[in-house]
Amino acid sequence: MAKYVSKLARREFLKVSAAVGALGSSGLINRAFAAGDTVNFMAWSAAVDLVKSHVAEFEKSIGIDVDYANAPWSNYRDNIITKFVGAAPLDMMWVSDAWLPEFADAGWIAPINKFDNLMKYNDEAEDFCNDSMTYKGMQYGLTYYTDFMAFLYDEDALKKAGIDAPPATWDEVTEQCLKIKSAGISEYPLMLALANESWLMNFLAAMVYSHGGRFTDEKGNAAMQSPTEGAVAALQWVVDAVHKHKIVSPACVETGELTGLKAFQSGNHAFALEPKYRMRPINDPKQSQIAGRCKQVLMPSSNGGAHNTVGWMRFHGMSSATAANQAHAERTAKLIEWFGGRANGAYKFQKYLFTDIGAGFGVKPLFNDKDVQASYNSYADVEMIKAQQALALKSDVVTPWYGEWQETNASSWQAAIVGKVSPQDAMTKAGDKWDNLKQEFS
């Protein structure tokens, strides 16, 4: 009897297992990614409602279905690479300019040059944006948004310290920080967020470009180690700020951009390097202790630098698998145009992205839009923004080996900042790594 019960139980177990297995492979619970005529659109989880509303309007106006999905920015790149490698249905996606060489060389994304309805927008886009989307002579998308690293200050902190005008050079930054520090207004007047995260390169590039330096020369060889034209002066300034003047916290190497933003919003610092779009939440009384007091000034200069800063952009790209299917590619190109170009005759997405959130746009006609001008002037000075944007430079380290090099570069900067190596040695190490990688990849 026991044997019978035992066998029965085993049979029942097998039956249940088989049923579960069959259910798993059946269409009842099989919800694969949308395929066929539907355009699969992948983005990072930003401005989600705006994207949804713009997609809904596209479906209504153009009559093409869109399957929109998103993933957190911090893991977006890994996510999308897995989908490329796994050949998951993916037609249009947001791409960072920093990934372009890697994605293009891997054959994951396709040029859009053959789509006249997309290329016609180049005349109205900032040259910097078009350049950032171009790799080996081919253009890979239309702009989603663009921004630059800005130098911000707390107007009240300067007034309390008896400072009449914000700094124009890095030497003046040092002087004013020391004055603010000695007045007891802030222990570390300048906030630098130099934790090893995705933002780090933008902070470093802003420091280097404004010091008149470059990471690479025109031929793409390492220039960062040059004592006069490279990154050494910028790094030396940071090292002095931390150790000699004590105006930047030694914890800057562990401070991420978001943490730094919140620290600046709390009134802990008088100056900060922040992406320009952060001005909006910093001047929002619901989110910030220094609302209304945050102003922007041109990035301080030094060593012949011309108040340059670094600019970056993100774009709407098309997968190579999609480009291979003409009909589907055309459907996808329509969606790219809807987001990156004009939608029903207007740059609606870029405008709403800006008026809703403060994210910068890469299409020049929007500067003439009255809503845009009013929005900018409600928390910033539109003329200052235009002036600084004109001085923004494209990153000079966007290459297929960027990720690998940045590991060495980031640790070199951090080692110098914590005092383990000299700035010159740190930049020499980063430069050597760059040249080695360049040789390997070529």
Next chain:
Amino acid sequence: MTLQSTKFSVPSEKWKYKSKRSERTRSAVIFIASIFLLIYVLAPVGWLLSSSFQSEAEIVSVPPHWLPHEPTMENFNAIFFQEFEEVTYETRRKVDPAAGGYIPSTAKDLLPSMWNSFIISVAVVILNLVVGVPAAYAMAKIRFWGRQASVYTILTTRVIPDIALVVPFFLVIKNLGLLDHVMSLIITYLAITVPFTVFILVSYFESLPDELDKAARVDGCSRLQTLIQVFLPLARPSLVAVMLFAFLTSWNEFLLALMFTQTIASQTLPIIVASFTSDFTISFSFINAAGVVAIIPPVILALFFERYIVSGLTAGAVKG
């Protein structure tokens, strides 16, 4: 010798007093250390709770307010009471102070994602028991060829880092047509949790005397009956431990969920919470409110099964 013995057997009043005092001092030191430890452990949780009721402006105030000066339910309202409506240009949630919010529009996805996490975690726990318990019993009590090798093989699968499994798993899930479905996570989480479940239970079953097994068999029990009627009641602490492990692993897992899900039909809690940090404007107080909601189920589970956890995890560890 006799005198010395007498001295030792009857401690003096002074010695008794000293001994009592040293015991009290010891207790006081332990008590104070416990208080510090408690503060150290609970302070982040306290701040999580406190800041979830604060506005974004208050959360960045210096010095921080441990008790909210102007408590607000705005974050929790966004999570629990946000209405689902079609998103259009007119109804879109603008991240604009003038429009009333920096709370992410995906706040309404938190509860559905929690439900997904719950369904997945419960399914993984049940399937872990269905698969792991018989496997562990067989490996612990049935002598068969390759038994030891089976145990090691199962454990070896856990040596491979999860990141190395992402692409192979992705291809399997894609070919099964399960992308963006909760089943994709149930299947892959089983691959992660079952080896640990088997390992813990094998250790525990081995610590139970073989005579129990033999006696049950002599009394006419089948293998299944022996397992269910004899071993399972004795293995309750270990079962609770593996259930908790499987539940919490599934509840917190991020990497695979990120890869295999992409809409709220299957996205889990960690993915939605992570998405709150990647919008253009980020609210720490809202993220903390989401954190409060997210820790409630695991905390309830941990409190409920607290007395079994330590005994379950250490069961079999000191077996001779």
